[in-house]
Amino acid sequence: MPELPEVETIVRDLQHVVGRTIRSAELSHPDILRRVTRPKLLKDLPGRRIDSLTRRAKHAIFHLGDRRLVVQPGMTGSLLVYDRALTPAELKYAVLRATLDDGRLLVYRDVRRIGKLLWLDAKGWIKYDTALGPEPLEEAWSAEHFAGRLAGSRQAVKKVLMDQKHVVGIGNIYANEALFAAGVDPSKPGIRVGPEAAERIRTHSRRILEAAIRSKGSTVRDYRTGTGEKGNFQLELFVYGREGEPCKVCGTRLSGTHDIDARATVFCHKCQK
DNA sequence: ACGAGGTCCTGCGAGC
């Protein structure tokens, strides 16, 4: 489940494809495309140079001349580069395969295809970019900004933290972790989270995201780095995936619920108020 | 304008 640290890791690992030109492309499942058809994308890609590869929110952005290929890995998406032909097993989930001018293969792999590929021109990019909230590791996500968004919402604080309109890049794993670290009950309505607790959530979110980047992300299931390896931050999780196990801080049995946005929420009812 | 809830997609593991 790539969130910000996982996509950041993938993008850093794949910088070696920058400067390469796409020679040809193949797409096995057009159902992952958004706002573009298969014939259009496959006609547009060949001959384009990868000018840069960046991250926005939980997405990887390939800058290809006047257009951008936005990769939203969703749950099970990953980006991999091969210097050999794919095995039949690898081919099964290789949704997009782009042959580069040095002969290597750039692959978007996605088992469940919850992920999406967007092919945007300059205008489409602006629309996409402006719909997203600030990056959590940048200045724009200030104490005032976050406290203001919380104060204006009756939604559960966990849902606000995961809402990409308010702040990007934080998904279920890191929302659970940040709220535990901040000592805030995930179900508390945003409007009832005071400025002090809001600031704890913001600073702990940043700290955890940065630590997770240093550990190359959390591999809970399918996530792999851009070099095909597992991340390591799953070893440092305090609550996610630990329902029923003892709280690492106080020993209380961790609670679990699906009441917030139908997502798995795990928390310590003693540490989080 | 906002919030609630449904939908997509497939592998995996629990349970019988």
Next chain:
DNA sequence: TGCTCGCAGGACCTCG
């Protein structure tokens, strides 16, 4: 042993 079924969740959509 082999089957069914529930679950995982980011982004987007519709409905009220």
